[in-house]
Amino acid sequence: MENKKYINQQVEDTFKSLDAIEKVDVNHFFKHKILQKLDAEKVEKQSVFSWFTPQLQLATLSVVLLLNLGTIFYAFNNSDKSANSNSSIEAFAKEYSLQSDSSSILN
Template sequence: MMKDSRINKKVNATLNAVETIQEVKVSPFLKDRILNNLTVDKEETLKVWSWFTPKFQLATLIVVILLNIYAYKVLTSDNYNTTVEEFVDTYGFGDETYTSIFD
Protein backbone atom coordinates (compact mmCIF):
# COMPACT_ATOMS: atom_id res chain seq x y z
CA MET A 1 0.00 0.00 0.00
CA MET A 2 2.83 2.34 0.80
CA LYS A 3 4.30 1.89 -2.63
CA ASP A 4 0.98 2.55 -4.33
CA SER A 5 0.55 5.89 -2.59
CA ARG A 6 4.10 6.96 -3.56
CA ILE A 7 3.50 5.96 -7.17
CA ASN A 8 0.16 7.81 -7.20
CA LYS A 9 1.83 10.95 -5.80
CA LYS A 10 4.56 10.79 -8.47
CA VAL A 11 2.00 10.29 -11.23
CA ASN A 12 -0.09 13.19 -9.96
CA ALA A 13 3.00 15.40 -9.68
CA THR A 14 3.94 14.54 -13.28
CA LEU A 15 0.45 15.30 -14.56
CA ASN A 16 0.37 18.59 -12.63
CA ALA A 17 3.70 19.54 -14.18
CA VAL A 18 2.07 19.38 -17.62
CA GLU A 19 -0.32 22.15 -16.57
CA THR A 20 2.58 24.51 -15.82
CA ILE A 21 3.96 24.33 -19.37
CA GLN A 22 3.46 27.65 -21.11
CA GLU A 23 2.47 28.15 -24.71
CA VAL A 24 5.37 28.67 -27.08
CA LYS A 25 5.32 31.84 -29.13
CA VAL A 26 6.21 31.02 -32.75
CA SER A 27 6.86 33.55 -35.46
CA PRO A 28 4.10 33.43 -38.09
CA PHE A 29 6.75 33.35 -40.83
CA LEU A 30 8.68 30.38 -39.41
CA LYS A 31 7.18 27.95 -41.91
CA ASP A 32 8.03 30.26 -44.82
CA ARG A 33 11.64 30.67 -43.70
CA ILE A 34 12.12 26.91 -43.27
CA LEU A 35 10.64 26.15 -46.68
CA ASN A 36 12.80 28.86 -48.23
CA ASN A 37 15.93 27.35 -46.69
CA LEU A 38 15.00 23.90 -47.99
CA THR A 39 14.50 25.12 -51.55
CA VAL A 40 17.80 27.04 -51.52
CA ASP A 41 19.67 23.81 -50.76
CA LYS A 42 18.03 22.04 -53.71
CA GLU A 43 18.92 24.89 -56.08
CA GLU A 44 22.56 24.79 -55.02
CA THR A 45 22.82 21.08 -55.75
CA LEU A 46 21.31 21.66 -59.18
CA LYS A 47 23.86 24.38 -59.90
CA VAL A 48 26.72 21.94 -59.37
CA TRP A 49 25.70 19.80 -62.37
CA SER A 50 24.17 22.60 -64.44
CA TRP A 51 27.31 22.82 -66.63
CA PHE A 52 26.86 19.19 -67.73
CA THR A 53 24.18 19.98 -70.30
CA PRO A 54 22.99 17.48 -72.92
CA LYS A 55 25.16 19.15 -75.58
CA PHE A 56 28.23 18.74 -73.42
CA GLN A 57 27.24 15.15 -72.63
CA LEU A 58 27.02 14.38 -76.34
CA ALA A 59 30.40 15.98 -77.01
CA THR A 60 31.95 14.00 -74.15
CA LEU A 61 30.45 10.77 -75.47
CA ILE A 62 31.85 11.43 -78.95
CA VAL A 63 35.32 12.14 -77.54
CA VAL A 64 35.27 8.94 -75.48
CA ILE A 65 34.16 6.86 -78.48
CA LEU A 66 36.86 8.37 -80.70
CA LEU A 67 39.48 7.75 -78.02
CA ASN A 68 38.40 4.12 -77.73
CA ILE A 69 38.55 3.66 -81.52
CA TYR A 70 42.06 5.14 -81.60
CA ALA A 71 43.20 2.93 -78.70
CA TYR A 72 41.78 -0.17 -80.41
CA LYS A 73 43.57 0.64 -83.67
CA VAL A 74 46.86 1.19 -81.86
CA LEU A 75 46.54 -2.08 -79.93
CA THR A 76 45.77 -4.10 -83.06
CA SER A 77 48.50 -2.54 -85.21
CA ASP A 78 51.60 -4.55 -86.19
CA ASN A 79 53.90 -1.87 -84.80
CA TYR A 80 52.46 -2.34 -81.30
CA ASN A 81 52.77 -6.12 -81.56
CA THR A 82 56.43 -5.93 -82.61
CA THR A 83 57.16 -3.50 -79.79
CA VAL A 84 55.60 -5.86 -77.26
CA GLU A 85 57.53 -8.81 -78.71
CA GLU A 86 60.79 -6.88 -78.44
CA PHE A 87 59.98 -6.07 -74.82
CA VAL A 88 59.26 -9.74 -74.06
CA ASP A 89 62.52 -10.82 -75.71
CA THR A 90 64.56 -8.14 -73.97
CA TYR A 91 63.40 -8.91 -70.47
CA GLY A 92 63.00 -12.66 -70.88
CA PHE A 93 59.26 -13.00 -70.40
CA GLY A 94 58.97 -15.53 -73.23
CA ASP A 95 57.49 -19.01 -73.27
CA GLU A 96 60.28 -20.81 -71.53
CA THR A 97 59.76 -24.18 -69.96
CA TYR A 98 60.58 -24.48 -66.31
CA THR A 99 61.31 -27.71 -64.52
CA SER A 100 59.45 -28.33 -61.35
CA ILE A 101 59.65 -30.99 -58.69
CA PHE A 102 55.88 -31.41 -58.94
CA ASP A 103 55.83 -32.49 -62.63
Protein backbone atom coordinates (compact mmCIF):
# COMPACT_ATOMS: atom_id res chain seq x y z
CA MET A 1 0.00 0.00 0.00
CA GLU A 2 2.88 2.29 0.83
CA ASN A 3 4.39 1.62 -2.58
CA LYS A 4 1.16 2.55 -4.39
CA LYS A 5 0.98 5.92 -2.55
CA TYR A 6 4.59 6.60 -3.45
CA ILE A 7 3.95 5.90 -7.14
CA ASN A 8 0.84 8.12 -7.14
CA GLN A 9 2.84 10.91 -5.49
CA GLN A 10 5.53 10.60 -8.16
CA VAL A 11 2.92 10.76 -10.94
CA GLU A 12 1.35 13.90 -9.43
CA ASP A 13 4.76 15.55 -9.06
CA THR A 14 5.49 14.79 -12.70
CA PHE A 15 2.20 16.38 -13.86
CA LYS A 16 2.86 19.44 -11.67
CA SER A 17 6.28 19.87 -13.24
CA LEU A 18 4.69 19.65 -16.70
CA ASP A 19 2.23 22.39 -15.73
CA ALA A 20 5.13 24.59 -14.65
CA ILE A 21 6.71 24.53 -18.12
CA GLU A 22 6.16 27.83 -19.91
CA LYS A 23 5.79 28.33 -23.65
CA VAL A 24 9.00 29.39 -25.32
CA ASP A 25 8.73 32.22 -27.82
CA VAL A 26 10.95 31.61 -30.84
CA ASN A 27 11.85 33.94 -33.65
CA HIS A 28 9.61 33.14 -36.62
CA PHE A 29 12.72 32.88 -38.85
CA PHE A 30 14.26 30.22 -36.61
CA LYS A 31 13.25 27.29 -38.82
CA HIS A 32 14.46 29.05 -41.95
CA LYS A 33 17.87 29.81 -40.39
CA ILE A 34 18.33 26.23 -39.20
CA LEU A 35 17.44 24.83 -42.63
CA GLN A 36 19.93 27.20 -44.28
CA LYS A 37 22.69 26.05 -41.92
CA LEU A 38 21.87 22.41 -42.64
CA ASP A 39 21.95 23.03 -46.39
CA ALA A 40 25.30 24.80 -46.08
CA GLU A 41 26.78 21.86 -44.17
CA LYS A 42 25.41 19.22 -46.53
CA VAL A 43 28.08 17.64 -48.70
CA GLU A 44 26.89 16.91 -52.20
CA LYS A 45 27.92 13.56 -53.61
CA GLN A 46 29.75 13.78 -56.91
CA SER A 47 28.40 11.62 -59.69
CA VAL A 48 30.71 8.92 -61.03
CA PHE A 49 30.20 10.02 -64.64
CA SER A 50 30.17 13.78 -64.04
CA TRP A 51 33.03 14.15 -66.53
CA PHE A 52 30.99 12.42 -69.27
CA THR A 53 29.34 15.61 -70.49
CA PRO A 54 26.88 15.71 -73.41
CA GLN A 55 29.60 17.04 -75.71
CA LEU A 56 31.83 14.10 -74.88
CA GLN A 57 28.91 11.72 -75.31
CA LEU A 58 28.26 13.13 -78.79
CA ALA A 59 31.93 12.82 -79.74
CA THR A 60 32.03 9.22 -78.51
CA LEU A 61 28.87 8.36 -80.42
CA SER A 62 30.28 9.88 -83.62
CA VAL A 63 33.55 7.93 -83.28
CA VAL A 64 31.65 4.66 -82.78
CA LEU A 65 29.43 5.38 -85.79
CA LEU A 66 32.45 6.20 -87.95
CA LEU A 67 34.13 2.95 -86.93
CA ASN A 68 30.97 0.99 -87.78
CA LEU A 69 30.61 2.71 -91.15
CA GLY A 70 34.28 2.04 -91.91
CA THR A 71 33.86 -1.62 -91.06
CA ILE A 72 30.76 -1.96 -93.24
CA PHE A 73 32.48 -0.15 -96.15
CA TYR A 74 35.53 -2.41 -95.81
CA ALA A 75 33.40 -5.57 -95.68
CA PHE A 76 31.43 -4.70 -98.83
CA ASN A 77 34.50 -3.57 -100.77
CA ASN A 78 36.18 -6.93 -100.22
CA SER A 79 33.21 -8.91 -101.59
CA ASP A 80 35.07 -9.59 -104.88
CA LYS A 81 37.65 -11.58 -102.92
CA SER A 82 34.95 -13.77 -101.36
CA ALA A 83 35.59 -16.62 -103.83
CA ASN A 84 39.17 -16.86 -102.59
CA SER A 85 38.06 -16.64 -98.96
CA ASN A 86 35.50 -19.43 -99.43
CA SER A 87 38.22 -21.80 -100.58
CA SER A 88 40.40 -20.81 -97.60
CA ILE A 89 37.47 -21.35 -95.23
CA GLU A 90 36.90 -24.79 -96.72
CA ALA A 91 40.59 -25.62 -96.35
CA PHE A 92 40.49 -24.47 -92.71
CA ALA A 93 37.39 -26.58 -92.01
CA LYS A 94 38.96 -29.62 -93.65
CA GLU A 95 42.23 -29.13 -91.74
CA TYR A 96 40.52 -29.06 -88.35
CA SER A 97 37.88 -31.69 -89.23
CA LEU A 98 35.01 -29.26 -88.98
CA GLN A 99 33.23 -30.72 -92.00
CA SER A 100 31.27 -33.88 -91.54
CA ASP A 101 29.68 -36.16 -94.13
CA SER A 102 27.39 -37.90 -91.66
CA SER A 103 24.46 -36.43 -89.81
CA SER A 104 25.51 -37.85 -86.45
CA ILE A 105 25.87 -35.39 -83.60
CA LEU A 106 28.66 -37.40 -81.96
CA ASN A 107 31.04 -37.12 -84.95
